[in-house]
Amino acid sequence: MSGDMRQGLEQGSDPLGRYYTDPVIGQVFVSLFDCRHASAILDLGSGAGSLTVAAAKRWADARIQTVDVDLSAEKHIRLGMASAGHQAHEHLVADVLDENLPDMVGGPRFDLAVCNPPYTRIRWRVGFARILTESGMDRLHAIPPEALSSDIMFIAQILRLAERGAEIGVIVPDGLVSARRSRAIRQALLERVRVMRVVQLPRGSFRGTEAQAHIIVFENEQGRGEPVDISYLGMDGISSPISISADAAEFRMDYRFYQSVGKITKRGFTLREINAEIKRGSLSSAEARDCNDPVFHTNSFTQPSPFAYRLATERIGVDRPGRRIAEPGDILLARVDRDLQKKICIVTRGWAVLTDCIYRIRVSATWRDAVLRGLLSEEGQAALTRVSRGVGARMLNKEDLLDLRIEAP
Structure with missing residues (x-):
């Protein structure tokens, strides 16, 4: 990653398993959305608000709702929003995986959502079953609870809060995108939403970890087997996309894998x-x-x-x-x-x-x-x-x- 991308990083990982987003990554993140005019934006698990501020700069007229369990998060977000000149902002201090969160924020009313979930395993709660059911991810009930990491539960919660047709972008760990054990989760996701693009981020994009991460952008619409565009964020920006079938995306969705596979001769x-x-x-x-x-x-x-x-x-x-x-x-x-x-x-x-x-x-x-x-x-x-x-x-x-x-x- 370039030196410019490393500048401005917020502090590293914390006890909640969060790795904070580089502002430059935030700018790349919001550029991946097709939506030109967003009226209500949600940042679930906002942390100090890098994604929130990036969204505020692109959609200056939107109302923005941030939610985080950390009491200190609001102060940092307010400073960032002030620097962006954005006033239409509400912050809620709450557990983002509370089954009653839709009631707290006024129901499914967001036409765009951004999210960088913590990289951590979570202990199963009874309320998670309701979240999966109401998000339309019912088939994940068949997956062992220990296999459902925070990223997939955050996605399910966002789907409860987003309007139909809303665009959603989530930063996820490599396991969700490429691991064999996550294939059933990818299949459920591709059936429930329309995944439009996946961008593989360079290692070192988040301070405190060298873990591989990806951005997934999707619409809150039923998936119909559409192809998925996958790309890589390098020193020169986002690469030209490779289009893969829905079946291939179910197998894995990481750009480096398909880039390498495409170079292998038929004699292999x-x-x-x-x-x-x-x-x-x-x-x-x-x-x-x-x-x-x-x-x-x-x-x-x-x-x-x-x-x-x-x-x-x-x-x-x-x-x-x-x-x-x-x-x-x-x-x-x-x-x-x-x-x-x-x-x-x-x-x-x-x-x-x-x-x-x-x-x-x-x-x-x-x-x-x-x-x-x-x-x-x-x-x-x-x-x-x-x-x-x-x-x-x-x-x-x-x-x-x-x-x-x-x-x-």
Whole structure:
């Protein structure tokens, strides 16, 4: 992110799990709406009001309602609104996920809404069932409550407060956009609203976290399987969009994924297609320290050539659940690490017990060289980076690895 974008950031994360919005991100955010004339705008969970102020500057004649549980938020918002020269503003101190919030703000009366929910897990409450039902997100009742993070509950609450046809923009974490576990949530969202565009933000857009985030802009109208435009915010502004089908958007909606997929040649293959066996190592950190046999961990990728890794020369036992062993012919890949895409090798001699931070990939001898060279290629490294996720140490899901398309050498 450019230096200009880093200037003016409000203070970092707080106990409520909020990461405050850079004013420049706020300006980009409001530029994504088609609405030229908004009469009533809602900022749910407004914090200090970066999105509110950005909206006030674009829609100078609109009435703006902010809601936040933080008692100190109103003072900061008032200062920002004064600097924008905007007077038509009301602030409500309340729990934004209160099931009675529509009564507090006068019912569904907003034709535009902005929101940057906190990045946090929330404890399920009885009132959430009412919020999901009245928002038209009934099918989410079938999803385990622990899987419903704050972002999806904020979206459901906004849908209760927005008029039909209202435009809504929400900043969401990467998990909602790309994680396999969130596919049912994406499907429910695409059926309930008309998602118009998704913009992937650069890492570091919010002080206090390197977490990946995206902006989703949608209309409060029933989804009808329309294509979705996805873009990326870079140093030169918002990229040209890639249009993806509703089915593809249900699978995932992150721009970097589709940008990379589009570059892969038709000669590529996936590990699933070649019947690769992928096993996760077995030893925890504590068990690895106490193990008397040679152990292979993420800090073991130290030899100069990934094509000829030599482990302990003596066979150390039989592979079994709870004791995964690497042997000659195995391709090893870090499952958890900040630079996991760089930690790849093939064993040519010896054996070692694997920790649970390592994947062991077994393919037929005819495929080994193609798999290793494909993963080590520039395209393979980019693909591994794209599908792994996490803040700091990154993690690679086994199913994502199996479906990773590898370009044939």
